[in-house]
Amino acid sequence: MLVDTHCHLDMLPRWLEPPLQGDAAHAEIASVLERARERGVGPVLNPGVTWAEMPGVVEVAERHADVWAAVGIHPHEAETWQDGSLDRLRELARHPRVMAIGETGLDYYYEHASRDAQIRAFREQLDLARERDLPVIIHTRDAEADTLDLLPEAGPAGGVLHCFTGTAELALAAVERGFMVSFSGIVAFKKSQDLREVARQVPLSYTLVETDAPFLAPPPHRGKRNEPTWVVHVAEALAEVHGVDLETLARVTTENARRLFRFTERTAGARP
Numbered sequence: 001m002l003v004d005t006h007c008h009l010d011m012l013p014r015w016l017e018p019p020l021q022g023d024a025a026h027a028e029i030a031s032v033l034e035r036a037r038e039r040g041v042g043p044v045l046n047p048g049v050t051w052a053e054m055p056g057v058v059e060v061a062e063r064h065a066d067v068w069a070a071v072g073i074h075p076h077e078a079e080t081w082q083d084g085s086l087d088r089l090r091e092l093a094r095h096p097r098v099m100a101i102g103e104t105g106l107d108y109y110y111e112h113a114s115r116d117a118q119i120r121a122f123r124e125q126l127d128l129a130r131e132r133d134l135p136v137i138i139h140t141r142d143a144e145a146d147t148l149d150l151l152p153e154a155g156p157a158g159g160v161l162h163c164f165t166g167t168a169e170l171a172l173a174a175v176e177r178g179f180m181v182s183f184s185g186i187v188a189f190k191k192s193q194d195l196r197e198v199a200r201q202v203p204l205s206y207t208l209v210e211t212d213a214p215f216l217a218p219p220p221h222r223g224k225r226n227e228p229t230w231v232v233h234v235a236e237a238l239a240e241v242h243g244v245d246l247e248t249l250a251r252v253t254t255e256n257a258r259r260l261f262r263f264t265e266r267t268a269g270a271r272p
Helices: 009-015 022-038 054-063 075-080 085-093 115-132 144-154 168-176 193-201 228-242 246-261
Strands: 002-004 041-047 067-071 098-107 136-141 159-161 180-183 207-209
Touching: 002 207, 002 228, 002 246, 009 022, 009 041, 009 054, 022 041, 022 054, 022 228, 041 054, 041 098, 041 228, 041 246, 054 067, 067 085, 075 098, 075 115, 085 098, 085 115, 098 115, 098 144, 115 136, 115 144, 136 144, 144 168, 159 168, 168 180, 168 193, 180 193, 180 228, 193 228, 207 228, 207 246, 228 246
Parallel strands: 002 041, 041 067, 067 098, 098 136, 136 159, 159 180, 180 207
Antiparallel strands: none
16 A cells, blocks of 8 residues: 555646536545555545635545645745734644644745745744644755754654655755655656655655645656556655565555554544
């Protein structure tokens, strides 16, 4: 079994032409998950990125026993983080299907939000992760120094650098702080030799796999809408990098995902 630790399930119906809504959207998500199960992909973690999408993220997790949610505001949306946002996200994080805070972090490549706004939103979400004893899902791009400076604020539950494309220095520094590093379909791209070398240096015991669907479909599906089924291709690429068979890669990364997100432990009921 494999765990897709980062998949925007609620976005998948909107990537079709025409976009699906309502019952049709839910039926499409159910079909996507069924295809994933047929390929041995089990739990899927569905992270939020905007305030508008958050209710749908939680609803998908409520509807499907093998889907869990994470709630957070993406760095591109950091300007929407205002006074009162922390309380608003805290309430969402109390839901029993919420396993993490995120996707949050820093993105200095696009800078759709100012750096000050990104740091404020990131720091307060790290505070919430520490308060709720939840791991944090971190997006970081061209912001390695500030990301490393803020990692210690996440608390003992740690977290993951998701869809990793950074340097070995950042990856290994995060591992030293107890964070995991997750790789998407980018690691299977032909041009990603440098990233595969970084992945080789990350201990397998700190490695996760993800699709980041509907984005970043791996070969041989480049240019198509990504979906959880294709996390198998990510796992195959990483198995080759680490010199292990696919079964071993799947077993270890699944154990890592369960250890980080504590799926079973956190389904007993809402936290106070």
